[in-house]
Amino acid sequence: MVDQNLILVGYAVPMVFGLVLMTKAGDGLADTLAQQNPRYAHARRRHMLGMNLVAFMGFVVSVHTLWISNKISEGANVCSTATVFSCDDVLGNSQYNVDPFFGISWGLIGMFAFGAILFITNSVGKEPDALWAESYMKYGMYMTGAGMLVIALLVSYEVRMEKICQFCTMAHIANVVCLFGFWKAGKMHEEGNWDDKEQTTAPNQDSEKSSNDAPEKAPKRQPKQSNRKGGKGNDKNDKFW
Amino acid sequence: MMNNTEADVRTDTLIRVMALFFVAIIVLAVTTNPIPSGTGVGERAPPLEGKAYNGSAWTDFNMESYLTANWTAGDANGQWLLVEFMDTDCPFCVRSASEMGQNANYFMKIDKDADGSPAWKGPVVNFVASATQLDIPGHETSRDEIEAFRDKSGEEECASSSCANRDGAAHRFVYIDDIDQDNMKEWKVPGTPAYYLIQPDGIVAWSSAESTEEKVADAIFRLTLED
Numbered sequence: 332m333v334d335q336n337l338i339l340v341g342y343a344v345p346m347v348f349g350l351v352l353m354t355k356a357g358d359g360l361a362d363t364l365a366q367q368n369p370r371y372a373h374a375r376r377r378h379m380l381g382m383n384l385v386a387f388m389g390f391v392v393s394v395h396t397l398w399i400s401n402k403i404s405e406g407a408n409v410c411s412t413a414t415v416f417s418c419d420d421v422l423g424n425s426q427y428n429v430d431p432f433f434g435i436s437w438g439l440i441g442m443f444a445f446g447a448i449l450f451i452t453n454s455v456g457k458e459p460d461a462l463w464a465e466s467y468m469k470y471g472m473y474m475t476g477a478g479m480l481v482i483a484l485l486v487s488y489e490v491r492m493e494k495i496c497q498f499c500t501m502a503h504i505a506n507v508v509c510l511f512g513f514w515k516a517g518k519m520h521e522e523g524n525w526d527d528k529e530q531t532t533a534p535n536q537d538s539e540k541s542s543n544d545a546p547e548k549a550p551k552r553q554p555k556q557s558n559r560k561g562g563k564g565n566d567k568n569d570k571f572w
Numbered sequence: 573m574m575n576n577t578e579a580d581v582r583t584d585t586l587i588r589v590m591a592l593f594f595v596a597i598i599v600l601a602v603t604t605n606p607i608p609s610g611t612g613v614g615e616r617a618p619p620l621e622g623k624a625y626n627g628s629a630w631t632d633f634n635m636e637s638y639l640t641a642n643w644t645a646g647d648a649n650g651q652w653l654l655v656e657f658m659d660t661d662c663p664f665c666v667r668s669a670s671e672m673g674q675n676a677n678y679f680m681k682i683d684k685d686a687d688g689s690p691a692w693k694g695p696v697v698n699f700v701a702s703a704t705q706l707d708i709p710g711h712e713t714s715r716d717e718i719e720a721f722r723d724k725s726g727e728e729e730c731a732s733s734s735c736a737n738r739d740g741a742a743h744r745f746v747y748i749d750d751i752d753q754d755n756m757k758e759w760k761v762p763g764t765p766a767y768y769l770i771q772p773d774g775i776v777a778w779s780s781a782e783s784t785e786e787k788v789a790d791a792i793f794r795l796t797l798e799d
Contacts (some may be wrong), residue, residue: 374787385766390592390596394596394599394600397600398599398600398603398604400606401600401604401605401606402604404604404607404608404609404616404775405604405606405607406607406616406641406642406773407641424619425609425610425616425618425619426618426619426689426760428760442593446589446592446593449589449592450582450585450586450589453585453588453589454581454582454585457584457585458581458582461581531755539773
């Protein structure tokens with residue numbers, strides 16, 4: 332079986348990259364990213380790309396924790412060690428690996444939570460100026476904020492067991508980073524940095540031309556005017572994340 | 573004709589996220605076969621841990637060390653486990669102590685035939701008692717009382733009479749200190765005495781709560797010999 336810690340590093344790398352895109356450090360990557368796709372010259376687009384990456388990785392880590400829980404229930408050892416880092420001991424503990432009210436596995440709860448976050452970040456990424464976009468980001472912030480209470484509960488379990496589950500910790504970090512992302516998006520709205528200052532192109536204007544226009548010179552689009560009808564908006568070509 | 577294109581964006585995204593979710597569920601369903609944890613027959617037995625008295629000292633006990641994760645049905649080398657939840661002040665537990673001692677000596681292969689071979693020819697069945705203190709007036713217990721119950725010694729009282737005078741011989745199996753009821757709550761034990769027969773791979777094969785008419789020894793004969 333593949334070393335679980337190696338898989339963990341595989342999860343950490345895109346998550347760190349996503350976080351970098353959300354911070355000032357991401358500005359340094361703007362040129363490099365813009366060469367790949369001119370749209371990533373804009374801070375908001377980089378921010379949403381980072382959020383989508385982190386939410387997606389949070390979802391994948393949640394699936395992995397549920398997979399480990401299932402494997403342990405079959406009697407397998409997945410990541411058991413004698414050290415404090417032993418996810419088998421945490422995910423295999425029948426008393427703590429499910430929520431205390433409905434008995435649902437924490438991994439499955441994580442899948443639902445990050446699925447919802449992914450829905451918000453994707454929708455907003457595609458329609459950033461929609462009337463509902465700002466509210467959705469607020470809902471996301473409330474949801475990840477509530478997630479902090481769940482994280483506190485799960486960490487208290489780990490303290491009680493004197494064991495740390497690396498995969499759970501990775502999912503917790505994804506939640507914290509998403510909370511930061513939603514908060515930062517709110518700040519960008521407040522400070523007027525949400526608008527990507529992209530020049531509105533005529534329907535038959537080629538995309539090459541629009542991408543060569545300096546964003547600073549482009550006329551500022553009126554915010555929140557895109558509760559528009561017809562077409563999917565400027566980001567209709569956005570990929571899944 | 574659809575006019576609300578923003579709803580369209582959200583619907584598209586929702587469908588994609590749901591597709592991703594179902595792909596994940598399918599991967600989990602194909603690659604894993606989870607067994608629920610619990611004390612019902614066919615479920616994986618919850619952990620059983622604590623300090624245990626083996627006749628000379630209190631040492632760490634963990635049920636895991638008794639299990640064989642890769643055991644398959646029919647493998648006679650795997651050791652089964654009989655867990656008894658009891659209270660030293662419970663009259664029913666005191667009354668069944670003699671029978672428990674006899675069963676343990678037989679199935680743990682302590683009893684020998686005339687030729688020196690074990691009297692029991694089936695797989696070893698280890699016996700473990702988890703001694704708790706029920707929330708009933710007069711059921712105050714202690715480690716001294718657990719020792720006295722197991723060894724038939726000392727001045728302690730078990731169910732209003734001397735522990736040293738209970739029926740049967742001294743027990744040869746370990747007694748776990750569950751005075752705080754941790755194990756009992758985790759196993760959701762309805763009352764004492766309660767018995768659970770655990771397969772070598774940790775799956776509950778039989779419980780007295782589900783088979784009230786069948787005695788422990790009969791269940792062991794039936795289940796271990798059919799394998």
